[in-house]
Amino acid sequence: MEVSASPALSARLALPDVLLVGLGDRDRYRGARLPLGVARLASWLRFTHAARVEVLDYSLQSDARSHVTEALGWRPAVVGVGVNFGQWELLADLAGLIEQATASSETSPVVVLGNILAAFSPTEAVAPFKRAAAERRALVATGLGERPLEALCRSLHTPKAWETIPGLLQPEPTADGGDTSRMNNARRVRHQPVSTLARRTKTGVVSEAAPRVDSDTLPSAPLAPSLVAPDDSLVLAVAAEGGQVSLETSLGCQYGACTFCPRAHKGDGWLRGEQAVCVAILERFSRLRTSEGSRVAVSLVDEEFFGSEGLADPPPNQLGSAHILAAMERLGLRCEIYTRLEQLFDRHRSRRWNLRRAMLLAETAPSMRRLFAGVESGSPSQLRRYGKGQTVSQTVDALRVASTLGVPLEFGFITFDPLLTPEELVENLAFLARTDVICAPYPDGPSAAVAQIGHYLNGADLPGSGDPLYRHVAYMATELEVLANSRYADHLHRRHPELLDGYDPAFCRFGAHYAHGGIETIAGWCRVWTEGMFTPVYQARMAARSAGTGEAAEAKALVRRYRDATFALLVTLTDRFLPGLNLPQGFALAKAPSDEPALLTAESLKVTGHPITFDPSLLERRRDR
Template structure:
């Protein structure tokens, strides 16, 4: 039954039936732009596991992932039918339209007796755009930062066992319309419960998507472009026991999931703990391949002093010998891919980014991974608002020298100034910061160097034109990785889809090289001929991918097929 009245901010309307388990429905949104990169939503799975572990049989949990079940009306009908006491929505970046569709149906929803569910929003967007979302949806509760403790306390709240103001890590409008924010509380990871895994198997088997595992949270470093420390409310936390990590992997293996990516911001944050995880994986005889994200200086340390720890020359040699051995042990345990946040090949830009790793340090880490046969991919932000054209040229030269342009996020990436990041303050101090973008989490910025501004505008236009298609292609690469044979042996399809991706990366490198070179010689030069030439080359590559999909050679990832259909429609419309 639906009524037009909005939920009041007091608890009178909240539904709770003490004679049955308290119902909690978790909903995961996803970005349509990022839809090609299919993966499970681990945050709600972790919250579900925490609630089950905390409340046992007195709670009933369900989790709907909109990648699998994409009907807002079906969700509203389920809420009206099952009458949960709490509906929690994980709001991803780029998913505000999905959220608004859901809220149009859920906000006026009432059960027969006039009660209704507590509506809760959590995730990155509610954390960094709290005030903006409460302005739009003043009736809901925002969970800020980590969600386990807050959601468990909200269950107590709907049961009438605690006040709203005593719930940690939330924001809401009180009866007077004032914004109230309570202090966040990090989960004690040593006491964490395993993720519930309510949707993991479906995402893996029905969509060929990536499944995530978690071994730690946070990072001790403070890169200026990053908001991780603000998101978690602190630095690296390796409190999850290695035994708990293995127990989760054993459960995934039992479900037939053989490829896992770790969500850890810095998997190598505690090297000896990492070594223990590798040893336990081998002892459990798990047939799981996995990928991790870490820093270059957790593979090869170049400095005698980092974060208060000082080493002499002999100790530094021993440390690097040990770090290399740990990577060997991880590879023996099933590690196939390492994501490193290199970010730049320009020394001055690296300092501005606060990386505390030199260009040479990044290169040495890549060298070690290549020697060990571990695939290396990297985060790279070659263009930022405060940079010079010389720094951009240094970035391009580094990518060519290492060949890493094939394995980075995108050689045309432009830094997006993010809420919660130190770069936001830097941009504001330099007078570069402009208004927030539509997704509420990032800010527009102007560039100090006019030539870099021109490069950035062309790069942004290129990326925007290809966004959905490229995410679909990268999702196909991930899907093919899941289908590799024992030991990660490449198939004909996996080689062809990877070659397609490499073809686009090569073209993007040539494009930015051509544009930057011309501007370096003539700052006022016309760039139209370069743009038209490379857009033409890009169209030919797109047609090659479409032909492979139409021939059935590649195309297991459904989002790639959707992206190609969309692109074909746009091309036909333009013609």
């Protein structure tokens, strides 16, 4: 079949070249993981026939800078960059490479920055791209990037039209030095000093304004795009290295009320993607093999996997999440999912709901590498401050039931926040030390395990395994990040401005002090410990979830030693800096010198077999990259 040449056909075939860059710190995050944002964008632009696309992932390149320079050699019309926390210096370096490589071009490529860091700090994000900004060719995507980037590619030759694209903004400085952004329908966003912050210095307290994005003035989010399979080249590269292949089957969180969570960058609500497309992508993944010949593990990185459909009571016969999990089991894929505790067990829901959910979990558990849930605290008052919508007893219920059903549990825990009291810290330690919560998997199959959950609903007990809770916490000695646009940040602005200490655009967070000096000291040493141990522990956690049997067992043993050492360190520091608390009996103290650096070094030796170098300057600051 022949098609006659025409201006319309020529225009249709004349697609712009797009370079998508996923930034990443290869030294810090060892082990491959799929940069899902740019992988999905690449496929979307091809799927909609909007552009020719090349993708470059820093985490997969030993010399990413040279690969960027080479890719810029074919003069892409658009460079899209995913910018995450701590990638400020990488972004500035990339901007320099772009300016250098395109210095002889008539115009700069259009630069589009995405992800939460760019959305919340748009003016600072585009600042290194001096030429693109001066030529009005530096843009920021404030939410899902597929449709805005597609619209941009279709209107590259009419820059005036860019202002009407939902989900894109164009930052620019004002004449008086303030920060504004031009966006669709002439709406504007401003970094506003919503309150005066206090910066502590050696000579006293100096007040200063901190910039902040007002989420109410961000551009309206475009419609959620259809699901597409992530970029094949990236998926294959990650799989070959035995890394983490991921897929997002739904968008949003049906809860969305945690006070520390800034949700404006990704829109509100929860939406499941098309089940048939999800299954088709999983079938594609099932053909992947690692370099050792084994199937890959798939991380379903939905913010809330079961979502709104999972809370329907009575439960529907056709649950989308159940369909997806069944497909993974049929395809022989191991998976990990992220969910909230009330999706595991909830006494407020009907017996039918709880038993149906228990059966789904019991049948799926053998295919799971991990189920991650946000526990966050074992202190009732801290849970209320976090807005978690769960009590300690509800947490215990959910963890007992899930572990009885054989679900491999890991959960998040935010031990420290600026308003933490010594009493709340002790409540957290007591909770983490509990050995009556995690239960041994019931050995007689899914039906028998679900029957035990029925007895539990009637008042029977589920015996604990003796395994302490802290052995299931991802990183337990961690601090709350006071993120811009979070309700927690607003609360500190209004009620405790003296605790705030400037704004860090590299992490979209406010600096914060602690209301209690002893807790500030404990949190500081825990920060030194967590950052010093991060790389070997992160690498071990990734290997435990994706490596072969022998390597995974060794990695799991290291992670267990790390968690034992971290809990002992928490208890030791609490006993040292809050001596009047009378910690409950049975808490294990780390036996090491009274000098804190020596204490950390001794504990690191137990974990890794060799001493770790720690950075004491982190006592006074949080990491900045």
